[in-house]
Amino acid sequence: MKLSSTIPLAYLLLCLPLSVAAEVRSDTVLITDLKKHYAFTKQLQKLSVTYTKQRETVFQSNKLDQPFTINSNYEKLFDLSKGQFYYHQVHHYPGNYIFNDIIVHQEGKSILYDVNGFTKGKQLQYLDYNQADFHQDLAEDIDIFSAHTFLSDADSKNTTIKRSDTWAELTKSNAEEEQLTYRFNLQPIQLVSVMQHQSKKKTEYTNPVQKMGLTYASKVRRFTKGELKSTVNITNIKEIPHIKQTMLAIPQGYGPFVDTKRKPLEWVKLANDLYLINHVAGNRHVLVKMDSKGLTLFGAPASSKVSEQVQLLINNNLPMKKIHSVYITHGHSDHMGGVGYFAEQGITVLADKYSIRALKAFPRFKKTATNWNYSTLKHKQTVNGVTFYLPKNSHSDGQSFAYFPMSEIIYQGDFLEIPFDNSLPTHMADVEKEFIEFLYSEKIAYKRIVGHHRNNNMTPEVVNAYYKAHHPN
Ligand SMILES: [Zn+2]
Incomplete structure (x- = not known):
């Protein structure tokens, strides 16, 4: 027989030193008080929340030495009684x-649809994003x-508490086993900050706003290792009677649903010396050009893992040929992440001088990129039968595209x-206007533009129609 099961809990508490018992009791009271304070959020069944977010980025910036601020707008509505939500996000790059x-x-x-139709066109997509995901993001x-959410399963056993009369810090692990510390002001009760210990992330909540009998922080700042990463400004929170049916309806002209299943890499011959690889890490495309010395890869996958898959496919299809060069269009993170895999094999990196500087500054390559072989591309330079253009543009200080004159194909x-x-x-x-006008001014004859992202076959007819639709004169 276990002793503990026969001894009443009250007796055990009596045996504890008085101060410890008092602390346990007061911790329980504190958690209960905090839970009571935030219980009102359960009653918020139908809500509209709008906010803006500013996020600094270095390796998606148009200037190499100056971070770019990505401005985003969010509009989120939910109706728990009907199990509905609406989530609108706009990001400026x-x-x-x-x-x-x-x-x-x-x-x-x-269901997700693309309002401007620039990444998904008119296609619709079923999304594996449910109500729990939505509310977790909102939280x-x-x-x-x-x-x-943090307090919902907190108790004096799983939560460590540090406190004074005016503040309290509650520390507890989340479902991913990360230790979180929530710091509250107590007079009045207000969340001040959240510390994620393992990932060294901190969120600060300031500028409280009182509305509808509730108080929420209208400014949220996120830090990683002490560095400010993003700022959120809540512009409005309001109760709504319901989500309008017009907001939940898919606008006319959209469809059909797109198949989002990952497809295996696909090898397509475009010309005698030119091959296209489709479905690189989902919906990216790279080209492989053959010359007397071997192969050049146009466009690098975003990671070493995918670069390895691409090299394997090339080896299977052209076993007698070796890759001697890899070309990148510009030094943004998603266009250079997989370059290291090739460069570490001694393969020469082809890029403009700004993009080479970006590679050397990119955290993943900081230790290795100084030792790689480079060939610095100049405007209108022709290398192994491919001409490179470096038009001035607003997307990136250094950015080029490749023109294959024999097959009249552009890779960009x-x-x-x-x-x-x-x-x-x-x-x-x-930047699209700048690019199309550059093609016009240089009178570059092309049959097909292969985009690194999404569309591998943009014809002059479609490009001209697109330009005309936005610049009719
Ligand atoms: Zn870019």
Whole structure:
């Protein structure tokens, strides 16, 4: 027989030193008080939340030595009584690219559509993004939801408490086993900050706003290792009677649903000396050009793992040929992440001088990139039958595209983004205008533009129609 099971809990508490018992009791009271304070969030069944976010980026910036601030707008509505939500996000990137997506959720299904139609065109996508995901995301930016979620399973056993009369710090592990410390002011109760210990991330909640009998922080700042990474400004939180049916409806002209299943790499012959590889890490494309010395790869995958898969496919299809060069269009993180895999084998990196500087500054390559072989591309330079152009543009200080005169094919990344269904986006980025006008002014004859992202076959007809739709004169 176990002794403990026969001894009443009250007796055990009596045996504890008085101060410890008092502390246990007061910790329990504190957690109960905090839970009570945030219990109102449960009653928020139908809500609209709007906010902006500013995030600094170095390796998506248009200037190598100056971080770019990505401005984002969010509009999120939910109706728990009907199991519906609406999630609209808009992100502004260098060159005036605007990502503008809406997710609508009802009857257990989430559907995503692209408002400007620049990444997905008119295609619709079922999304594996449910109500729990939506509310978890919301809790990351709104203090009252964050506090409520954290406190929901807190008790004096799983939570360590440090406190004074005016503040309290509660430390507890989350489902991913990361230690979190929530710091609250107690007079009045208000979440001040959240510390994620393992990842060294800190979120600070300030500028409280009182509305509808609740108080929420209208400014949220995120730090990693003490460095400010992003700022959120809550512009409005309000109760709504319901989500309007027009907001939940898919606009006319959209469809069909796109198959988002990952496809294996595909090898396509474009000309005697030119091959296209499709489905690189989902929906990217690279080209392989043969010359007397071997092969050049145009466009690097975003990671070493995918670079390895690409090299294996090339070896299988052209076993007698070796890759001697790898070309990147510009020094943005998603266009250079997989270069190291090739460069470490002694393969020469072809890029403009700014992109080479970006490679050497990129954290992943900082230790190794100084030892790689480079060939610095100049404007209108021809290398092994391929001409490289470096037009001035607003997306990146250093950015080039490759022109294959024999097959009249252009390979580019982030100069032009017509979606793969060739529908015309409703917003044209500045850099796209600059690029198309450059093609016109240089009178470059092409049959096909292969984009690193998404569309591997943009024809002059579609490009001209796109330009005309936005610049009719
Ligand atoms: Zn880019």
